Amino acid sequence: MxxxxxxxxxxxxxxxFCAIYSIVEAIFAPAVPSAFQxxxxxxxxxxxxxxxxxxxxSHMNSRSLRRFIVVVILLAAIKPVRSEQPSLHSHREFKIGVLVSLTGSWNSLGQNTVAALQLANEQLQAEAKAEHGGYRFHLFVRDTQLDPSKALAAIQDLDKRGVKIVIGPQSSSEVAMIKPYADAHNILVISQGSTASSLAIADDNIFRFCPNxxxxxxxxxxxxxxxxxxxxxxxxxxxxxxxxxxxxxxxxxxxxxxxxxxxxxxxxxxxxxxxxxxxxxxxxxxxxxxxxxxxxxxxxxxxxxxxxxxxxxxxxxxxxxxxxxxxxxxxxxxxxxxxxxxxxxxxxxxxxxxxxxxxxxxxxxxxxxxx
Missing domain, CATH: 3.40.50.2300 (Response regulator)
Structure with a gap:
């Protein structure tokens, strides 16, 4: 070489900012080159x-295209078009689960993830209020401490609260632990940090935005x-x-x-x-x-x-x-x-x-x- x-x-x-801007890349430029610094x-x-x-x-393959389509669908679900009536969206709440390590190992990524999502939440809600009279995003943040068993308990709790979209968890061991539950209960999981190639499984509910x-x-x-x-x-x-x-x-x-x-x-x-x-x-x-x-x-x-x-x-x-x-x-x-x-x-x-x-x-x- x-x-x-x-x-x-x-x-x-x-x-x-892998947590939020990997998602931004998938939305705006799904075929841009990936790199490691x-x-x-x-x-x-x-x-x-x-x-x-x-x-x-690489060019966008079928999996990349599927990721892009899923993210577009998510955006369509949470961002109504301008032509719709404000009354249809006023006071509507969207629940987003967040599984991150805040007090355990690798908490720097977990804390950055929450900070980035809070910024995005504030901006989206401000735009929504200006355009449609307002709707809310509720971030259900759970500290997994990078512990797979705690990640599983957290997603089970979020499921009971009606959460069907989860950002995180950040480690592959946590993703591997929650994957069977997420697949069985149709919960969309978007991990910002998992890299294990063993988790690159077609047609499951796990999406990851870092290179493997x-x-x-x-x-x-x-x-x-x-x-x-x-x-x-x-x-x-x-x-x-x-x-x-x-x-x-x-x-x-x-x-x-x-x-x-x-x-x-x-x-x-x-x-x-x-x-x-x-x-x-x-x-x-x-x-x-x-x-x-x-x-x-x-x-x-x-x-x-x-x-x-x-x-x-x-x-x-x-x-x-x-x-x-x-x-x-x-x-x-x-x-x-x-x-x-x-x-x-x-x-x-x-x-x-x-x-x-x-x-x-x-x-x-x-x-x-x-x-």
């Missing part, structure tokens, strides 16, 4: 970085290969999304002729990471003893906010402190990471780029006002 032919994309803002971390904040990224170009793990893997693997990495030691969270990332990264890296070690998979409830970091360090040590160039070995970490605990543990190991680390979208723009000075310092010294969904310049007039 010739990385010189891969376009570059500069990070222009610090806030992730690669972010680096410094001691105090995410910094603007120009690096190679993989931009996937295969696209993300292409981006991060292209960067690692460009950086001279030829062996990676993976460290990843055992859930649907991060398992998918591990599998896709492994497949793509090996296609290029690279080597992927056994690595270490940890459970979502893990809070102490000495076993994980000791295993990764041991695998790197074995590679170095066998003659591997230290500059050709990298660590691929697919995680969420527990990255802070991982880096606290890794900082005590000289092998891990001198290694190059690469990450996943679940950590890009993580408030937990930048809010911890020790973990952020470790990330900065390790480089630690993370891919995230890229907003196209063509739609800058839409996202810039709230960036």
């Amino acid at each position: 010739n990385c010189e032919k891969i376009p570059t994309f500069r990070l222009r803002n610090r806030i992730s 690669l972010l680096s971390v410094n001691r105090h904040s995410f910094v603007d970085t120009s690096v190679p990224v993989l931009r996937s170009l 793990d295969m696209r993300e893997a292409e981006a991060i693997v292209a960067l690692m290969w460009h950086d001279g990495i030829r062996t990676i030691v993976p460290l990843w969270r055992n859930d649907a999304g991060n398992n998918g990332l591990h599998d896709s990264v492994k497949a793509d890296f090996e296609k290029l002729g690279g080597t992927v070690t056994t690595g270490y998979q940890y459970q979502p409830i893990t809070t102490e990471f000495s076993a994980a970091t000791t295993s990764v360090a041991s695998q790197i040590s074995t590679l170095l003893i066998a003659g591997a160039d230290p500059d050709s070995v990298g660590i691929y970490l697919a995680a969420f906010d527990e990255v802070v605990g991982v880096f606290h543990s890794a900082a005590n190991n000289s092998i891990l402190s001198s290694a190059r680390w690469y990450g996943s979208d679940g950590v890009a723009l993580s408030a937990a990471l930048v809010g911890d000075s020790d973990a952020a310092a470790f990330a900065a010294s390790a480089g630690y780029p993370n891919p995230t969904f890229g907003l196209p310049d063509a739609l800058q007039n839409l996202w810039q006002p709230v960036a």
